[in-house]
Amino acid sequence: MPRLWHRLVESLLGRWLGFRLIEPESPAIDVDLPTFYVLPHASLTDEVALSRLTRDRNLPRASHVHRWSPCRLPACFALPRLKRTRRGVTGQHAPQLQALLEALEADSALDAQLVPVSVFWSRAPGKDFGFWKMLAADDWAWSGRLRRLLSVVVNGRHLEVHFGDPIRLRPLVDGPHGRLTQRKVARVLRVHFRRVRARVLGPDISHHRTLMRGVIESRPVRELIRETAATNASSEEKERRRAERYAREIASNMSYPVLRFFYELLKRLWNRLYDGVDVHGLDAVKAIAGERTLVYVPCHRSHIDYLLLSYVLYREGLMPPHIAAGRNLDMPVIGPLLRRGGAFFLRRSFKDNRLYAGVFNEYLHRLITRGHPIEYFIEGGRSRTGRMLSPRPGMLAMTLRSFARDARRDVAFVPVYVGYERVLESGSYLRELRGGKKRKESPLDLLRVIKHLREPHGRVSVNVGEPLSLAGFLDHIEPDWRGQRDALRPEWLQRSVPALGATLARRINAAASLNAVSLCAMTLLATPHHTIEADLLISHMTLLVRLQRELPGSERCRLPIGDASAWIDHVVALGFVDRQSQSLGELISARPEQATLLTWYRNNGLHLFMHFSLVAFAFRNNITFTLDELDALLKPAWPLLADELYFSVPDDTRARLAETLATLEAHSLLRRTEDGWRRQPGHLAASEHLRLLGQLVQPTLERVYLLLASLLRYPSGELTRQTLEEHSRQLAERLTLLSGLNAPEFSDRRLFSGMLDTLEHEGWLRETQDRLHFDDALSRIQMRSRGLFDPELRHRLVRLTHRPASDSDITRDG
Template structure:
């Protein structure tokens, strides 16, 4: 043996020299563990591999860590500085773990000398999982997967993927408690088990869970007790045989299930990398360290906002680029098109129908499939809004996927589920043209494979920058404990009663956390300032000052740690927005003007609505001063307090007590000289000052919402209690809002979006202002009094215009 080592020594030295010049790597972990240089360090690899050992030796030398080469002295005993767990022995019925002589020696030494201390550091090395610069057959062949590589393939991997290595250096393992409380044999098995669990979690985090065969998974779904019962019920209801319903269930499973392929994921990464480089100036990702800290120990469910078809592609690309496994994505069946559907399915997409309430067998198959993904640790991604937002606002969350997730968690709560809110901020979306048509009343265009050709034609256009912000993760077990403390008592029910309480609360919380991670872009800031003027024209210097003011106001408010602000100067933001063709700049004798055509103004409303929620509380206070010079705290609470729940619901903000929010908004406005604090309250500045103009522009941000509320209440009060159905009131209010935009010369289709009136009614009912009797909306005098007090917010001319509009419609 010694002779063999002597003969192999020159070969090892040659490999080490070659790899030293070839190896390039990146760290997987969010933060590298701190190792004590004064303590002996022993590195542990998940399996014997000369390539991994050699890479670790080079990496520890470059990083200045304790060396992984040579040996470590433990008393009179010496151990190699790097050891590996022996491979598992796979029998016919079970897997056996082999004893590690090095671990036995280490544990025995620690047992004999309790004062001895050592750092046992687990290390995982991945060859080819790190996204490379080039895509090719050899890189796919040589990249890491769940199957351990043979010697020839590992040699190929070193040659092909040596520039694209990922390494995970785990936290040191404490062994004294194992040695002191257990026998040596038990301590050895326990240590090996802890290490293998750690290595498996890291591998699942980087490569994703081990994927079983798709047909096996589908068959397991259909054979589950829940689906078998649904098959029996369907056969009875339809008068068919169980065999026929079983075939139908299998057909549903094949329609739903993804067929994830690692080579396709790598292919898509390279394809998307090239696409983003052509379409965008850059893709910035913020907050992924929180996700890396959770990955491996938690079931991750990504819940992004849904503004574009690009959302899920961007998120998967960002996760893969950062060394995390892309999730399985719930996609609408409309995307299961020829060619495109197959590619998406192999990239992790599973498809669902828009509605399957009346198809219980399909619902059972889909529920069971989702449960198996979650219980096996596959990361998931779905959009709680359901469809894409055509107005740029966060849409009301839909209960479907959230309820399925909660039911799955109730069935098996052993593995913690972590929701990861994600905000995707675009400076320009690919669907701008189609959104504009739909906002003007056009029908939604059906997806087609030929849409790819349209994207190719747009590759020469610039779509600005994209920002992906990760919000504050939400631990599901803690959330459910707070909402329903006794949920475990009846968790085994097929549909627990507590879902009716937990699902809406979960959707509202996730929506708020998505909005709390918004990205403020130059385009959105230009839209906030420009659209606040009725004719969509503003002096360039005034717009610059106002945009800077908005950024400063946002900095004054607490809770903005995950909100990102644009870099540079306001002048650069205007130039960038003009380059994206959202505005026109016109030189004039008295100074430069910034204008928007009717079509540009309509498009800009989408980008304004992306971030409008970040300024809405300050805008509400500013609007109160449009027709009033001064208020004290009590007057502001009385005037604005009833409106806050409506605004909080529409903009997905926490509906907490309004008084603290009012205090923070007033402090921010005073800090920027938009209000003046006196002994008796707060006053607006003199009309000739620039700050007065900024206060007016800020107040205009909330005016459309208040006008919609006024129109709806005016129609309801005009008709009387118990007269109108909910649907009739929504339609009449929508028609009046549309008429108001036309008479005002505004091109703002999102102002009369029917869903906004529906959300307003939801809030009024939840707050007790309205209730239904015999399908008719009823109210009492408290609503009339509140509406009368709210009239003080509007200046006389605006109030007269709104009132006349309602009266003419009624007559």
């Protein structure tokens, strides 16, 4: 009778059910072994859905019955629901599982595999949604019959099925660890189901008002309310109301209907905007999602970064995160929607408002300790130059303090690189790259996006870097951190935050995506007039991909597929370059506005080629080098380049240099001789490829030279940091004007500030009493670096830095 009822329900629902996600797409099930599917709880609709899926996918049928004498075992069964009573936990006995194990023990020739399966009728966080709670799908409270019936009607076309790794039973039954009991197996299965449920649905979310009430009633916030009332000579009730206003201003109000709305809307938007969204590396996140609090830290290139990542996570079966957003995005209409999609808002600065800071810290702490996935941008704002910006300490410091306060659950940072072939903000970036000011966001920005929907934008890559365990990171760099956890501001915090930010920035960049636009930009912008022969462009883009593929440690970097000729067609179609027919061969060129915009896309992947580019640049002014000579010349440059562009420098730079030389030799860009390595004759194509490759690092080296030359013009201890930064910026700006370059980012003052930080960290510079001090070692480094530059470029830089200084250029006393 039960099987008849099962077949009847399956015949009624079979045509209605639809599967939005099957994870993994091809389960690793051995079709030759008897297969038993295990569900986390008894549900006829789940069994029907699984039966339909296994039939459609040609998997071992879930509706099958195994006839093993003397019993008949159904191929699909559920674990009994656990109930806690005064006498303990009941429901631990699983009769079907017990019968299966007894059959295996009775007949040593039998074998079987258990496949845990979780079925989600769409998804909803565990939260009271009123009428939607009846219609919405799975949450942390098991559905009743009426609710499941309504859910079948509403969500039956959006099923998600997650298969676990099969568990082969014969090796366990015959194993050396004693008799295998059904309780042991059931315990393993329940742990698996709990992790999958946490990964897909996130932790159980309390009501929005309950969460805010918990923040206000927490001991740290109550103490701040009393202190603020005493300081402001006001009542505690007044300060409490102010704290409540802050909580409402900050907190997200995640709503399942809005999540579902965003998913459907964004699916249509991405299909209209892009040719596809490529996702790589999420398997590592899925493996830890149910065990650790996830903090997603993507690079920030576009306004839609956070929407895109939330869409991808939802599509791939992971819970979308709570997203830290600037208060400027809490606009009419847009703000409430973002808040219900998971955004929580913060002010740009609140260091002078202790009560606001306390409320925000407590809210963030509760999200982290409860295991809610979180997302924020460590760069602070969008990158207007296309390169990784210096990480801001704010959110990182608050996350570290929260973890130190309660480290029972590990935190895993998930670096994410988002690579666009064309960003929606191309127009505003072009204006800002030319020196225009950033416009304040407004609801009208949405209308500006709509007008671009018909334009081509290529593909988007979402690449996940190597996750970072926060506990493991602190254990490595601060072994004694656990002993100082009770301190309000422990000593290790100030040292750890910059190190954590730099590590995450490098992991984001290590997962970068090279695409046709960035490859074309790197090559075209290395030419004097932004024009190049089509065949040379094709061969050089191909060379760049081959070099990157052979670079050690570049496994996470994504490379374009196809051939370079098709890549150029794609870049032309996107409107970044123009074709010019010429009798001796086709030319590819970029107009001034195109060239300016291409600098943004070139900078996306510039860090990936620094190992090759620095070596190539050294050979531009030198015919031959031994390994020792080249290592001595380039060694001081590695920290400056790595800190500006956020890539990893190996501990043994000499060994990496030898590998780089061998790779360049393998591609005929250099030639090995008895005296070392030698560049190819100038008339060969290899010489031009080496020049184009070396051009990538030239802007950074020029900035370093300008900074050092400006500093060393004056005695040690005479210049202030601010004076040197500003003077170096002015020199860089002058150099771009004299050279006819349209690259405002070249004179970005923050780049010179970062260089000074690196020089100080490496011990070549020190700041004492607001003055910069150095010794002869820095002068020797600068003299040695002159060998990198050809005479003409060196003469131009020297003449620029030694021109008479006016009062407007530099003031010695700062």
